[in-house]
Amino acid sequence: MLDIALLGFVAMFLAFGFKRPFLWVLAYIYIDAVAPQKIGWSVIHLIPLSLIAFIAAFGGWAVLDRKQGSRFTLRQALIAVLLAYCAYTTTVADFPVEALAKWEWVWKALLFAIFLPLTLRTRLRLEATALIMVLAIGTIVINGGVKTVLGGGGYGELALLVQENSGLYEGSILSTVAVASIPLALWLARHGTIFRPDWRVWTFVGGLIFACLLIPIGTAARTGLVCAAFLAVLMLRSAKRRFLYAGLGAFALVLAMPFLPQSFLARMGTITEHSDDESASTRVAVWAWTLNYVKDHPFGGGFDAYRSNSFTYRMPKVTGTPPNVQVTYETVTDKGRAYHSSYFEMLGEQGWPGLALWLVLQLLGVWQMERIRWRFRRSVEGTASWQWGLATALQQAQLTYLLGAAFVGIAYQPYIFMLIGLQCGLWSYVKRTAREAPKARFKRPGSAEALRKAGAAPA
Amino acid sequence: MVDILTLALTHGLMAIALWRLLWRDDLDRDGDTPRRPKPWLAARRADSDEAA
Numbered sequence: 448m449l450d451i452a453l454l455g456f457v458a459m460f461l462a463f464g465f466k467r468p469f470l471w472v473l474a475y476i477y478i479d480a481v482a483p484q485k486i487g488w489s490v491i492h493l494i495p496l497s498l499i500a501f502i503a504a505f506g507g508w509a510v511l512d513r514k515q516g517s518r519f520t521l522r523q524a525l526i527a528v529l530l531a532y533c534a535y536t537t538t539v540a541d542f543p544v545e546a547l548a549k550w551e552w553v554w555k556a557l558l559f560a561i562f563l564p565l566t567l568r569t570r571l572r573l574e575a576t577a578l579i580m581v582l583a584i585g586t587i588v589i590n591g592g593v594k595t596v597l598g599g600g601g602y603g604e605l606a607l608l609v610q611e612n613s614g615l616y617e618g619s620i621l622s623t624v625a626v627a628s629i630p631l632a633l634w635l636a637r638h639g640t641i642f643r644p645d646w647r648v649w650t651f652v653g654g655l656i657f658a659c660l661l662i663p664i665g666t667a668a669r670t671g672l673v674c675a676a677f678l679a680v681l682m683l684r685s686a687k688r689r690f691l692y693a694g695l696g697a698f699a700l701v702l703a704m705p706f707l708p709q710s711f712l713a714r715m716g717t718i719t720e721h722s723d724d725e726s727a728s729t730r731v732a733v734w735a736w737t738l739n740y741v742k743d744h745p746f747g748g749g750f751d752a753y754r755s756n757s758f759t760y761r762m763p764k765v766t767g768t769p770p771n772v773q774v775t776y777e778t779v780t781d782k783g784r785a786y787h788s789s790y791f792e793m794l795g796e797q798g799w800p801g802l803a804l805w806l807v808l809q810l811l812g813v814w815q816m817e818r819i820r821w822r823f824r825r826s827v828e829g830t831a832s833w834q835w836g837l838a839t840a841l842q843q844a845q846l847t848y849l850l851g852a853a854f855v856g857i858a859y860q861p862y863i864f865m866l867i868g869l870q871c872g873l874w875s876y877v878k879r880t881a882r883e884a885p886k887a888r889f890k891r892p893g894s895a896e897a898l899r900k901a902g903a904a905p906a
Numbered sequence: 907m908v909d910i911l912t913l914a915l916t917h918g919l920m921a922i923a924l925w926r927l928l929w930r931d932d933l934d935r936d937g938d939t940p941r942r943p944k945p946w947l948a949a950r951r952a953d954s955d956e957a958a
Contacts, residue, residue, distance in 0.1 A: 449909075449910070449913075452913075452917075453913075456917050456920075456921065459921065459924075460924065463924050463925075463927075463928055466928055467927060467928055467933055467934065469933060469934065470924060470927065470928075473924070477920070486909075486913070512934075513934060513935070515935075568934075568935075569932060569933060569934065569935065569936040570932070570936055571927070571930055571932045571933045571936065572933060575923070575927055575933065578923055579920065579923070582916050582919055582920050582923070583916075583920075585916050586912065586913065586916040586917070589912045589915065589916065590908065590909060590912040590913070593908050593911075593912060594908060597908070608909060608913070641923050641926050641927065641930075642919075642922075642923070651919075
């Protein structure tokens with residue numbers, strides 16, 4: 448039954464594309480994020496939905512869509528270079544089979560990020576993309592949030608829609624991406640034209656944000672909590688009533704404390720004391736190993752190069768109850784530990800050139816969004832303009848991701864590359880449509896130039 | 907049960923959004939996009955007019 452409903456939805460999605468081919472692009476975003484083929488049980492598993500949507504999106508754009516306004520931006524070129532470089536490192540990878548397995552999804556994510564901005568020619572397309580991205584992540588997040596409230600949480604225990612720790616369905620990845628999506632949801636609630644802002648929209652977005660914040664609790668992923676705190680500070684920068692906002696935030700936190708499960712508080716307590724925590728010490732060891740590894744392999748070891756690592760170290764083990772506590776040291780050996788950080792993932796797999804490319808790609812996005820904010824703050828509408836709002840939301844989402852990325856290996860996460868695609872689309876849209884903000888000129892109001900600008904002929 | 911309800915909620919909203927997008931002409935073109943100037947096309951048109 449669920450299979451039929453999901454298949455019916457995808458079929459409707461694809462059928463609508465015949466009238467508006469851009470909907471195929473949205474269909475790919477939906478399928479890539481939600482993975483309906485994994486939610487269903489029988490027939491839907493067998494249909495290559497992602498491939499069909501991929502071909503439809505490309506074909507529809509190439510054959511049926513107008514190209515007016517499509518621009519190829521610098522960051523798309525950077526992704527193309529990164530894609531070519533990853534292709535090269537895959538051919539010389541330390542672990543060819545595993546590298547090829549990762550390459551199979553990475554190339555799609557990168558290629559789609561290059562392609563997506565070409566289709567984002569109108570404001571409504573930017574909005575529709577943001578909306579489908581938010582509703583797609585909302586599908587996973589609301590489900591996880593409700594289950595957390597009903598008491599099904601715990602690290603690696605929260606039963607999401609898909610019983611597979613892959614893609615967006617992995618706890619730490621999901622909590623980072625969920626928190627990063629909050630600014631985008633808020634932008635849609637403020638500036639949406641598909642669903643115009645009213646009490647229903649705000650109720651839904653309020654619930655969605657609540658669910659996003661519940662995900663770090665449900666999955667007990669510490670990264671999510673750090674990201675949420677960081678996002679709260681970031682939002683303070685762009686909030687109109689800062690003190691009210693900060694006060695409300697603190698009040699909500701105090702209210703929420705008693706409701707947090709004990710297991711969550713215990714795990715969050717380990718954020719600051721990483722020395723007796725295996726997960727955290729392994730991270731530090733892997734990062735040190737990666738730095739050593741690139742001394743011999745400055746061009747990286749290809750995807751999954753971490754598999755060759757192995758460390759033995761001593762872990763303190765505390766036994767007994769206070770005050771009779773005994774600390775003994777045990778020798779622990781770990782092999783093939785993943786990077787647990789996107790920065791080290793890039794460094795280990797693609798070497799210094801790959802990391803540099805990736806960093807330039809990310810930081811350029813932060814800078815471009817700041818440029819748009821700067822430009823529109825001085826426009827007639829100012830911070831109430833949708834462009835300012837979207838640039839702010841995309842920048843907040845990206846910065847939140849860049850923080851979460853320090854603790855999770857999500858350097859090539861397709862959802863984040865879609866976010867980058869959205870940034871490229873907004874950047875090229877703004878460059879095309881908005882005139883340069885007038886430079887400051889120190890002329891008296893009554894001067895000839897000021898009068899000419901105001902449309903009146905000088906006397 | 908939770909799965910069905912949450913899937914129905916977001917998929918329902920997506921379906922409404924898609925339906926609304928179907929009828930919005932500004933999905934494919936909006937007034938803000940000026941045409942790229944094509945001087946070569948104008949020149950060619952002028953040439954063909956002269957030839958006629």
